[in-house]
Amino acid sequence: MDDLKLLGELRADAPEPSADRLDALRPRAPRRRHVRFVPPLLLVAAAAGVAVVVVGGVGTPVPDLPTTARPVVTAGIRPMNAEVVLRRAARVAERGAPVPAPRDDQWVYWKLLVQNGDDPAPIAEEYWMRFDGTAQSFRRAQGGMEHLAIEPEPGDDQLTPREFAAEFAELPTDPARLLDHVKNDPVWKADGEHEDARAFRVFSVFLYQEVPLPPKLRGAMFRALAEIPGVRVDAGVRDAAGRTGIGVAFEGDVPGSGVRRDLNGQVTTRSYLIFDDTTYEFLGRREERFKNEILGTILVRAGTEFVSAVVATGVVDEPGQIPG
């Protein structure tokens, strides 16, 4: 009698779930609060799944799809001298006015336009996040308001707006020290990730928070970005509101960079942070995929995967209010 074998027979008839049942369990957002590692609205992209085509199980032939199903938008985009542009951005950012801190019971408002993959037009999303992080309200397009109470959860990756504001207040404003900090802060460490990629990712996360970066820190961030090898700057990059600005992307040629390349060493995707080309305010994000790609059992088509635009921000006293 083998006890493990016998144990293996217990409830051995348990079935695997149906595809429909499983599909309902996929992570969907925004459920609770923003994810530290990934901008919240990209989660919506994942949930909507519009940019991916399921091609069935392993071993299923990939159907013939036109490679230009979604054209990659590169027209009008011009490479710039990253160092020059980022230094200028730093000088402008440092002159910005300081932003007063909200009270714990106030709400930070954020309105975005988001366009995923094949969406015909951008969709408006509005967030009200209580400054102390205990509640969030949310509205998508013309839909109703959704309210969420947020329980603090140990081990969760996310900081509240108040915690982000506290972190921003403490971060070094010397560019070299700031860069060193974001590369080595254990909070942000992801195994296998190159420190340059991490630095760029952490700055991306900082920019995508409801809480604005203080002017000196913004300036330091631009200077630090200029020091990261592989950071490129392009002019003429368009956000989801149709505004063009400078696009900043990381394409470091180092192991663990997270940058995808084809066999010829050409990047296959590009993820821009977009800034106004005069004020250097953060405008939004843009993600392009230059080639079709198969990820496991799904075919991901070339084209613009995701575009967003931050169109309004502010502090209000109640969820549902719009900053005047």
Added chain:
Amino acid sequence: MITHGPDDAEVIERARRDPAAFSVLFDRHAPALHRYVLRRLGDSLADDVVAETFLTAFRRLGRYDTAHRDARPWLHGIAANLIGRHRRAELRAYLALARTGVDEVAESYADRVEARVSASALHRELAEALAVLSPGDREVLLLVAWADLSYEEVARALGIPIGTVRSRLHRARRKTRAALGGSDPSAVQEEARRG
């Protein structure tokens, strides 16, 4: 034809930048994980635990150690914590099975018309043994027996040294065999081989 997809570590690296890729991880591992949770907790809890496991995994993508190509141990580690929240329900089902021969977990997923098959005496003894094991020992035993994880994978899933996996499994199996009313030297040898 797809013969070599990216491994889990590649998918996770990608998903850190491009969340759509997370679907690959879900499609790859959710079916078996769901079955495992179903087997432990029954039909009514399996959906919640699996959804929460992947949501948690999504939130913790940044912490995944991409030196490990297979994410199953990581996912099972997250699931183990969530399953642990339902320990009383899990134990209740083992005890009911031991006492009455009716397995409410099996009934929860079986077609009710043909369910109500009384469990064998051996399965009832086995359920009794599962109910009295310490939570840590039971976790190791079931990850090996039901999730087919290796000792090294169990160690990684639970964040414990591999020596602890061995000693927990040894203890769990000794108690299980005792409950089944006998001991089998070949089983012990097999245990040594697996490690």
